[in-house]
Every structure is written in C-alpha cells, then in structure tokens.
Amino acid sequence: MSNAVSSLAVPAPGSKASEPEIRFEHVTKTFGRSESDLFRAVDDLSLDVYPGQIVALLGKTGCGKSTMFNMIAGLLDPTEGKVLVSGRDPFRNFDWYRGKIAIVFQNDRLLPWRTAIENVELGLEMLNVPGAQRRETAQRWLSRLGLGGHENDYPHALSGGMRQRVSIARAFATNAGLLLCDEPFSALDEMTAQRLREEFTSLVRENGKTAVFITHSINEALQIGDRIVVLKRPAKIAYDINLTADLGSAEKEAIREKIRDVLSA
Amino acid sequence: MTQQTLQSNWTSIVMPVLTRIAVLAAPFVLLAVAWQIAASMFPSYLFPSLIDVFLRFFKIVASWDQFVQVLATVGRIMAGLAGAFVIGGAMAIVMARSRATDNFLSPILTFFQGIPALSWVVFAIIWFHGIEFRILFIMIMTTLPAFTFQILGALRAVPKDLFEMVLSFRPTKAQMFRTMIWPSVFPEIVTAWKVNLGNAARVVVVAELVGATGGVGYELLQQQQLFDMAGALAWTLQLVMFVIIVQQILTWIEVVAFRYRAISERSL
Numbered sequence: 316m317s318n319a320v321s322s323l324a325v326p327a328p329g330s331k332a333s334e335p336e337i338r339f340e341h342v343t344k345t346f347g348r349s350e351s352d353l354f355r356a357v358d359d360l361s362l363d364v365y366p367g368q369i370v371a372l373l374g375k376t377g378c379g380k381s382t383m384f385n386m387i388a389g390l391l392d393p394t395e396g397k398v399l400v401s402g403r404d405p406f407r408n409f410d411w412y413r414g415k416i417a418i419v420f421q422n423d424r425l426l427p428w429r430t431a432i433e434n435v436e437l438g439l440e441m442l443n444v445p446g447a448q449r450r451e452t453a454q455r456w457l458s459r460l461g462l463g464g465h466e467n468d469y470p471h472a473l474s475g476g477m478r479q480r481v482s483i484a485r486a487f488a489t490n491a492g493l494l495l496c497d498e499p500f501s502a503l504d505e506m507t508a509q510r511l512r513e514e515f516t517s518l519v520r521e522n523g524k525t526a527v528f529i530t531h532s533i534n535e536a537l538q539i540g541d542r543i544v545v546l547k548r549p550a551k552i553a554y555d556i557n558l559t560a561d562l563g564s565a566e567k568e569a570i571r572e573k574i575r576d577v578l579s580a
Numbered sequence: 581m582t583q584q585t586l587q588s589n590w591t592s593i594v595m596p597v598l599t600r601i602a603v604l605a606a607p608f609v610l611l612a613v614a615w616q617i618a619a620s621m622f623p624s625y626l627f628p629s630l631i632d633v634f635l636r637f638f639k640i641v642a643s644w645d646q647f648v649q650v651l652a653t654v655g656r657i658m659a660g661l662a663g664a665f666v667i668g669g670a671m672a673i674v675m676a677r678s679r680a681t682d683n684f685l686s687p688i689l690t691f692f693q694g695i696p697a698l699s700w701v702v703f704a705i706i707w708f709h710g711i712e713f714r715i716l717f718i719m720i721m722t723t724l725p726a727f728t729f730q731i732l733g734a735l736r737a738v739p740k741d742l743f744e745m746v747l748s749f750r751p752t753k754a755q756m757f758r759t760m761i762w763p764s765v766f767p768e769i770v771t772a773w774k775v776n777l778g779n780a781a782r783v784v785v786v787a788e789l790v791g792a793t794g795g796v797g798y799e800l801l802q803q804q805q806l807f808d809m810a811g812a813l814a815w816t817l818q819l820v821m822f823v824i825i826v827q828q829i830l831t832w833i834e835v836v837a838f839r840y841r842a843i844s845e846r847s848l
C-alpha cells in the first residue's frame with residue numbers, strides 16, 4: 316500500500332525538477348451522441364502537477380473540472396491529446412493504479428447496502444488487506460472524521476455531511492499517493508470544514524502525497540492550496556499561480572481579487 | 581413485573597399479529613362464504629362444499645403416493661425455473677456487456693414471449709421423447725424470456741456513479757461482482773423469481789399434458805374425466821399453497837435484502 320507513497324519525492328511546491336505526477340497535454344474531451352452534436356467539456360488543456368503539490372482547482376460550474384478528474388482517474392478517455400499520471404496513460408493502464416489513486420467524489424457515492432464502516436473498508440478490500448486490520452483502519456478513519464459511534468449506520472440514516480465524511484474516510488483509508496477530491500468539504504458546516512481542511516493539509520504534507528482538489532471557495536483554495544489553477548469554460552487554464560507560505564494579507568487580497576476577475580470574465 | 585404490565589405486554593405483541601392475520605384472511609373468508617352460498621344453491625358436482633374440498637386436500641397431503649405427485653410437479657417447476665435462471669442470467673450478462681448481442685437476442689426473446697405455452701407443448705411432443713425432458717424444455721422456454729429481460733434490466737439499473745466509484749479502486753472482476761453487481765441486482769432477482777414462480781406454476785400443469793403419468797397436471801386430467809370438481813379444486817389448491825409458501829419465503833428474503841433501504845413515513 317505504501318509503495319506509491321514512498322516512490323513520490325517531495326520537491327518544493329511548483330518545482331519543475333522532477334517528472335510531473337499528472338500531465339495534461341493539449342487535452343480535449345467532447346461528449347455527444349453524434350458527430351454533429353458534440354459538446355466540448357475540456358478544450359486544449361495543458362497542465363502539469365508535480366509530486367507533493369496541493370493544487371486547488373477553481374472554475375465556474377460546468378466548466379469541466381469533474382471531467383478532468385475522471386480522465387486522471389482513468390474513467391474517461393480524452394478525445395484528443397494525452398493525459399499521463401505517473402508517466403502512464405491511466406485509461407489504458409487502469410489496473411496499474413490499484414492503491415495509488417484515491418478519489419473523493421463530488422457526491423458521496425456510498426454503497427447503500429453497506430454500513431458506514433463497511434463503506435470505508437471498500438478500498439482496503441480491493442487491496443486484500445486482512446479483515447481485522449481493515450476494520451481497525453476504517454475505525455480509525457471514522458473516528459478521525461468525527462463519526463465514532465456511527466460505524467454501523469446505513470447511509471440513509473446519516474446526514475449529508477456525515478455521508479461526505481464517510482466518503483472522505485473511504486478515500487483516505489487506502490493511503491494512496493495521489494488524492495483527487497471533488498469539493499470534499501462543501502457539504503459541511505464551517506467549523507467541521509475548517510478542522511478537516513487542517514487535517515487534510517497535514518495528511519498530505521506529512522505523507523508526501525500529491526493532491527488535486529476542486530473547490531468553489533476562493534478562501535479554501537488560498538488556505539490549503541500551494542497552487543491555484545482557475546479554469547474557464549470549456550476547461551482551459553485562465554489563471555495559474557504558485558502560493559508561497561509567507562504570503563502577506565495584502566498579497567492574498569490581490570490574488571483573491573485577480574481570481575474573482577478571472578471567474579467573472 | 582406486575583400482572584398488569586405482563587398482560588399489556590402480551591396483548592401488545594399478540595394483537596398486531598392477530599390483526600394482520602385477520603386482514604390477510606378477510607378476502608378469503610369472503611370468497612369462501614360466496615362459494616358456500618353457491619354450493620347450497622347448485623348441485624355439488626358444480627359447486628362442491630368447501631368441507632369436501634378441504635377433506636380431499638388433506639387426504640392428498642396425508643397419503644404419500646398422492647403427495648409425491650405434488651412434489652413431482654414442484655420439482656418440475658423448480659427445475660424449470662433454475663434452468664431458465666441460469667441460462668437467462670448468462671444471456672443477460674452477455675447482453676448487458678455487448679450491444680450487438682443484445683440487438684441480436686432481444687428480438688428473438690420477444691418473439692418467444694409471444695408463443696403460447698400450449699405451442700411449446702406441441703413442439704416438445706414432436707421433437708423429444710423423454711417426458712421429463714419435454715417438461716423441462718417447456719418450462720424453460722416459457723420462463724426464459726421474462727427471466728432474461730428481468731435480469732438484464734437489473735444489470736442495466738446498476739447505478740453508474742456507484743459502479744465507477746468501485747471501479748476507481750481497481751477491483752478484480754470477482755471483487756466487482758461481489759461488492760457492487762451482486763448486491764445491487766440481488767433484490768431484483770428475488771423479485772424476478774417471485775413473478776416467474778407464478779407463471780411457472782400456471783404453465784407446469786399444461787406442460788404435464790405431454791404424457792406425464794404423474795403430477796398435478798395429470799391428476800387434474802383424471803378429475804376432469806371423473807367429473808370430480810372437489811378433486812380438481814383440491815389438486816389446484818395444492819399448487820396454490822406451494823406458490824403461496826415459496827412467495828412468502830421470497831418475501832422474507834426480500835425484506836432482509838432490502839433492510840438498508842430508507843423507509844418513507846409517507847406512502848407513494
């Protein structure tokens with residue numbers, strides 16, 4: 316399980332010294348039933364994400380962010396261009412990424428016939444982690460996300476925010492090196508979200524993981540991202556900035572202003 | 581615990597059960613009363629008294645060589661359904677995975693669905709010799725299309741977003757089946773069995789006309805020749821009871837399989 320983690324170096328954020336962990340090369344993705352009726356969700360997108368980076372993806376609704384994730388996850392094949400993850404094509408080498416990618420989906424996607432803890436165990440089952448260890452890991456993650464006591468609840472008996480946290484636990488429990496999070500903290504109250512953002516950053520930093528997370532909150536992007544990428548519709552980079560740790564509040568305000576401009580353009 | 585709380589506990593457990601039974605029984609009681617009225621007005625070879633019918637019913641259950649006939653028919657129903665389930669399941673999986681196969685098989689199955697059970701009886705008699713094989717063939721051919729379409733529907737209804745979520749963990753085929761496909765199609769399969777069981781119970785007596793020398797269908801033919809209405813009803817009831825019992829078992833399985841489902845406090 317940890318092989319993917321250990322293989323990832325932790326360069327300075329934004330450093331271009333190492334090979335990119337995720338690479339989009341002129342990627343276009345179109346949807347449509349017929350040749351004449353094509354919808355362009357991603358348009359000629361080029362982007363490199365380096366190991367150890369936490370990239371915040373911002374963009375208007377429907378601009379193709381989730382579609383990008385699906386291509387990184389190997390669930391969608393780009394129509395044109397190339398997507399590479401760890402130097403490979405994720406769509407064609409699908410099984411190679413077992414235990415290496417974890418996804419927090421935009422909607423919780425819990426299996427309704429499994430209890431909270433069984434849902435968290437799902438990814439560990441695929442990695443053939445023995446039962447007792449699986450239970451113990453899942454238990455630990457549920458407690459960490461404040462869900463102790465709800466292990467045996469079915470999803471229908473959990474609130475939206477609780478379900479979202481179960482799905483975060485499910486993704487993190489596999490200890491994958493690359494985390495893709497689609498608005499992971501959007502269904503939570505501000506206090507819980509704040510606590511989880513801190514947890515999230517320390518988790519990624521301590522274990523040298525790479526993370527891309529989608530958010531609609533500029534503040535959240537500024538707080539946990541060490542790089543912010545703003546997309547316009549169809550997905551194409553409109554603004555891309557590396558953040559340094561010692562950013563003053565005036566600089567932050569300038570960036571915030573700039574992102575607002577780009578988003579409203 | 582005082583005498584009184586014991587008493588109220590006892591009634592609180594027993595009363596709902598009794599009410600349930602009463603509600604279940606009410607339509608049958610009504611039917612029986614109507615029949616009894618008819619029995620008092622018409623000659624008994626048209627409307628025999630229900631007492632005679634029930635006596636015959638219990639005679640069949642009590643006498644082994646008659647009850648074996650019921651078991652034979654039950655065996656034929658279950659064998660036919662099992663065969664149709666296995667073949668239909670295999671076809672449904674292939675059809676769910678390949679559009680071309682679906683386009684090829686769906687019209688054939690639809691075509692088969694329009695063929696009456698009696699036609700299959702005639703074909704089976706012309707084509708095959710063994711009686712049991714004829715019956716099995718008829719049972720499978722008549723239940724196969726519905727089974728296949730139902731399983732195919734269940735496979736198609738596997739939620740795409742959940743499927744992709746599981747897929748993102750890179751499961752093996754077996755893991756995918758165990759964690760995602762089976763749990764989501766299982767309740768639908770139980771429902772399919774319930775529906776097909778009723779169909780099969782109705783077809784089997786026709787199938788037994790291919791020359792079976794035993795079974796409920798054969799016995800019914802005997803009663804017809806003897807003009808014995810009470811006997812005909814008693815044998816029919818055997819089959820009906822079997823269907824009711826198995827349906828109830830399947831319903832329990834359904835309840836357990838669906839225990840994760842949210843129950844709305846308002847009905848549809």
Ligand SMILES: Nc1ncnc2c1ncn2[C@@H]1O[C@H](COP(=O)(O)OP(=O)(O)OP(=O)(O)O)[C@@H](O)[C@H]1O
Pocket residue numbers: 346347354355356374375376377378379380381382383421
């Ligand atoms: N499978 C599909 N078939 C057809 N169109 C699709 C499909 N998936 C996405 N799209 C379209 O692609 C566009 C981008 O969708 P996507 O889900 O990637 O947006 P998003 O940036 O994640 O939006 P949001 O912030 O609202 O989640 C949308 O306009 C959507 O209609």
Ligand SMILES: [Mg+2]
Pocket residue numbers: 380381382421497
């Ligand atoms: Mg989205």
